[in-house]
Amino acid sequence: MNLEEIKNRAKEEIEKIVDLKQADDFFKKYLGKKGEIAKVFDSLKDLAIEEKKSIGQQANTLKKEIEEFFNTKNEEIKNAKNQTNPNHTAEKIDITRPGQKIQRGHLHPLTLVMNEACSIFQTMGFEIAQGPELETEWYNFDALNVPKDHPARDMQDTFWLRQNVSEIKNQKSKIKDNEDGFYKSNRLLMRTQTSPVQIRYMESHQPPLRIIAPGRVFRNEATDAKHGAQFYQLEGLMVDKEVAASNFKAIIEDFLKRFFKTNVEMRLRPGFFPFTEPSFEIDVKRPDGKWMEIMGAGMVHPNVFRSAGLNASVKPGLGWQGFAFGVGIDRLAIVKYKITDIRLLYQNDLRFLNQF
Ligand code: DAH
DSSP: OOHHHHHHHHHHHHHHOOSHHHHHHHHHHHHSTTSHHHHHHHHGGGSOHHHHHHHHHHHHHHHHHHHHHHHHHHHHHHHHHHHHOGGGOSSOOOTTSOOOOOOOOOOOHHHHHHHHHHHHHHHTTOEEOOOOSEEEHHHHTGGGTOOTTOTHHHHSOOOBOOOOHHHHHHHHHHTEETTTTEEOOOOEEEOSSSTHHHHHHHHHOOSSEEEEEEEEEEOOSOOBTTBOSEEEEEEEEEEESSOOHHHHHHHHHHHHHHHHSSOOOEEEEEEEETTEEEEEEEEEEOTTSOEEEEEEEEEEOHHHHHHTTOOBOSSTTTSBEEEEEEEEHHHHHHHHTTOSOGGGGGSOOHHHHTTO
């Protein structure tokens, strides 16, 4: 039994060890239950008393030395590992690791569409105008040439505000329209369309003008996949001495091309709106091949100009002419993002919203 030889071998081997697995094997080989040291102790029983004593002592020393080899190596490997993998220690920072992303919110698809639509029209020289969501009957209907008892008023079911009659009467007399000698109805409602902004803007600005009016509108009606009781519109109005339907068509074609980023197919159908003559409805082809109505439009009716105190003309150069349109922002969104149901836009389900 050559203890010196065991020690030299162990020393040689330990120096070549580079990982914890090898260190573990080393431990088993020398210090394990059936390892070299155990064998030495085993063999003591065959020796004479004297020898047993001295060799036993030497074996104990050897065991300690080999344990020392093992412990030192083990520490060394662990420290080396910590330096390359900072997860193993709180103190070491690896500045080359990618940072941790902070969870942030993002814009709602309707906001994205609204922003995009506004900026496209702004590049074409349209300015943004705004009006109140709580509107008067005058701006929402009368001024827009929607006759009092005309079924057109029923086209858009209205949320009226509860007001007492005397209140309405008082307000009415205050805003008596002197020129025509009739009263502008001050009955309050939630605007059913963004079109009243046309009147408000023209009252305070002289043409030529180009505006868009983005905003929320309200309808007292049942909801389904294509209709909501509350939705968003973007109104457009261009007024100048000579404005034709062809100008409208060119602008809308350009808008749709830029908004959908492809040559989306569109079609112009004759329609009816009291505030335009002639009136159109514009459809675009959805990815599934079906036509979807996205806006109403037309040439501004002379009565609308009159409501705002402007001179109208059907002949170029003699008064103001213009086109107007009202595009459904929700409709644009469902076509652009291939959404099947408009109501998804209002349910705030994160599984839906996180896709944008
Ligand atoms: N206000 C109409 C609606 O809500 C849409 C509309 C149609 C707006 C024709 C217009 C227009 O400006 O000229 O259904």
